[in-house]
Amino acid sequence: MSVVIDVLSALCLVAGSFFCLTGGIGLIRMPDFYTRMHAASIVETLGAGLILLGLMLEAGLTLISVKLAMVGLLVFFASPTASHALARAAFLRGLMPELAKAEDASSKP
Amino acid sequence: MIHSFSALIALFIFWLLLSGMYTPFLVAAGAGSAVAVLLIAHRMDVVDHEGHPIHLAWHAFFSYWPWLVKEIIFSAWDVSKRIWHPSLPISPSLAEFVPTQNTDMGLVIHANSITLTPGTISIEVAQGRFLVHALTREGAAGLAGSEMDRRCTSMEVK
Numbered sequence: 001m002s003v004v005i006d007v008l009s010a011l012c013l014v015a016g017s018f019f020c021l022t023g024g025i026g027l028i029r030m031p032d033f034y035t036r037m038h039a040a041s042i043v044e045t046l047g048a049g050l051i052l053l054g055l056m057l058e059a060g061l062t063l064i065s066v067k068l069a070m071v072g073l074l075v076f077f078a079s080p081t082a083s084h085a086l087a088r089a090a091f092l093r094g095l096m097p098e099l100a101k102a103e104d105a106s107s108k109p
Numbered sequence: 110m111i112h113s114f115s116a117l118i119a120l121f122i123f124w125l126l127l128s129g130m131y132t133p134f135l136v137a138a139g140a141g142s143a144v145a146v147l148l149i150a151h152r153m154d155v156v157d158h159e160g161h162p163i164h165l166a167w168h169a170f171f172s173y174w175p176w177l178v179k180e181i182i183f184s185a186w187d188v189s190k191r192i193w194h195p196s197l198p199i200s201p202s203l204a205e206f207v208p209t210q211n212t213d214m215g216l217v218i219h220a221n222s223i224t225l226t227p228g229t230i231s232i233e234v235a236q237g238r239f240l241v242h243a244l245t246r247e248g249a250a251g252l253a254g255s256e257m258d259r260r261c262t263s264m265e266v267k
Contacts, residue, residue, distance in 0.1 A: 100200030
């Protein structure tokens with residue numbers, strides 16, 4: 001049973017690290033401030049969430065897991081507020097987003 | 110009154126969970142701290158249905174959050190695919206639309222949910238007007254009258 005938990009936890013940690021890396025690469029590849037924030041939001045949702053889940057699986061039903069869950073809740077309530085404040089501040093200072101032209105080919109990955 | 114009581118219990122449980130050491134002195138200190146924080150919160154006038162929305166708890170835990178987590182996973186995966194795609198297929202767009210929520214609480218939940226979902230960030234939030242930056246044109250088009258909008262409004266009337 002503990003092997004199953006270990007494997008699940010390792011999978012979560014690896015996947016979480018992958019999404020953190022993805023967010024970091026997106027942060028470099030994206031063209032302007034607002035699109036970079038979209039890349040960063042992957043890190044704070046899936047990246048942080050999966051790493052916390054992996055650590056909670058490893059800690060089991062202990063107070064450590066409860067504290068990790070509290071960290072998760074804090075991130076999930078605070079990060080959108082901070083992102084919104086940042087985006088709004090940039091917008092009010094007159095930083096206009098680079099928008100796609102209307103005739104661009106549709107963007108399916 | 111019910112808000113004060115529930116906030117006091119929540120604060121005390123928060124102390125107990127973080128402390129993990131249950132000597133009489135520390136438990137009493139926790140109870141004292143909970144009361145002190147509650148009194149300060151009362152002076153700031155934040156212990157009400159907005160500062161401590163217990164009426165939303167049931168619906169939020171068992172209906173809204175699971176759905177929101179699912180949405181976050183799908184959109185984070187979509188944004189990740191675009192980041193790794195060699196041609197970076199994004200079409201940044203601004204969308205302005207009218208949210209259907211009436212209370213500040215509902216608007217905050219809706220705006221925070223939009224920002225928490227990768228691919229969309231709420232820039233301006235006001236009664237009857239949301240300005241949202243989306244990573245793709247499709248994401249911007251799907252915002253007005255969305256499932257999220259409907260769910261936030263239905264949570265608000267509860």
